[in-house]
Amino acid sequence: AQSVAQPEDQVNVAEGNPLTVKCTYSVSGNPYLFWYVQYPNRGLQFLLKYITGDNLVKGSYGFEAEFNKSQTSFHLKKPSALVSDSALYFCAVRDLNSGYALNFGKGTSLLVTP
Amino acid sequence: GAVVSQHPSWVICKSGTSVKIECRSLDFQATTMFWYRQFPKQSLMLMATSNEGSKATYEQGVEKDKFLINHASLTLSTLTVTSAHPEDSSFYICSALPPGLRSSYNEQFFGPGTRLTVL
Numbered sequence: 001a002q003s004v005a006q007p008e009d010q011v012n013v014a015e016g017n018p019l020t021v022k023c024t025y026s027v028s029g030n031p032y033l034f035w036y037v038q039y040p041n042r043g044l045q046f047l048l049k050y051i052t053g054d055n056l057v058k059g060s061y062g063f064e065a066e067f068n069k070s071q072t073s074f075h076l077k078k079p080s081a082l083v084s085d086s087a088l089y090f091c092a093v094r095d096l097n098s099g100y101a102l103n104f105g106k107g108t109s110l111l112v113t114p
Numbered sequence: 115g116a117v118v119s120q121h122p123s124w125v126i127c128k129s130g131t132s133v134k135i136e137c138r139s140l141d142f143q144a145t146t147m148f149w150y151r152q153f154p155k156q157s158l159m160l161m162a163t164s165n166e167g168s169k170a171t172y173e174q175g176v177e178k179d180k181f182l183i184n185h186a187s188l189t190l191s192t193l194t195v196t197s198a199h200p201e202d203s204s205f206y207i208c209s210a211l212p213p214g215l216r217s218s219y220n221e222q223f224f225g226p227g228t229r230l231t232v233l
Binding site for chain 1: 118120146148155156157158160163205207209211221222223224225226227229
């Protein structure tokens with residue numbers, strides 16, 4: 001089964017500092033990986049995806065993620081955090097056995113303090 | 115990016131009643147839509163895959179007679195929670211997958227969610 005794991009329930013970082021939200025994956029075959037962000041009582045917004053190609057993927061709002069095959073990781077990063085980045089972040093992998101639905105990690109709450 | 119809407123955004127109903135939630139893709143046609151359920155501070159759990167013109171595919175443990183899904187057009191899927199009970203209270207989120215030769219590469223676009231509270 002295609003799955004992802006987010007080992008951290010919460011990440012705290014000071015505004016202006018770099019942030020990393022961790023994600024590891026377990027898939028058979030090539031992984032199709034995604035990051036989404038969710039603000040309170042809202043749907044999910046797409047940040048970026050890795051399908052193939054360069055291991056460093058750049059996405060929306062200054063976020064990027066690095067695909068690391070040897071470590072089976074797809075960590076989300078941003079060089080300089082903003083208070084407005086505070087939200088719930090989900091890593092997801094496409095489930096090729098379920099009509100291209102997404103299997104989500106449990107989510108990581110990011111808190112950026114001024 | 116593509117826009118997906120949901121209606122209503124929140125609904126409160128009495129136990130035993132049925133509630134219909136609509137999911138629309140506003141600027142693209144979606145042959146496939148997905149329905150997820152999210153409990154507070156938890157992840158999204160896939161409930162079913164909705165395919166235009168055919169029966170929905172339900173995930174294990176999801177009662178198809180309780181959660182009726184209809185995908186009558188390329189821009190609309192509906193989820194009806196029948197005979198709702200308090201344990202059905204949750205945040206229901208739909209998503210739509212744009213079509214294409216490489217649809218598996220495409221990101222899904224999510225609706226804003228519907229908060230259902232059953233009294």
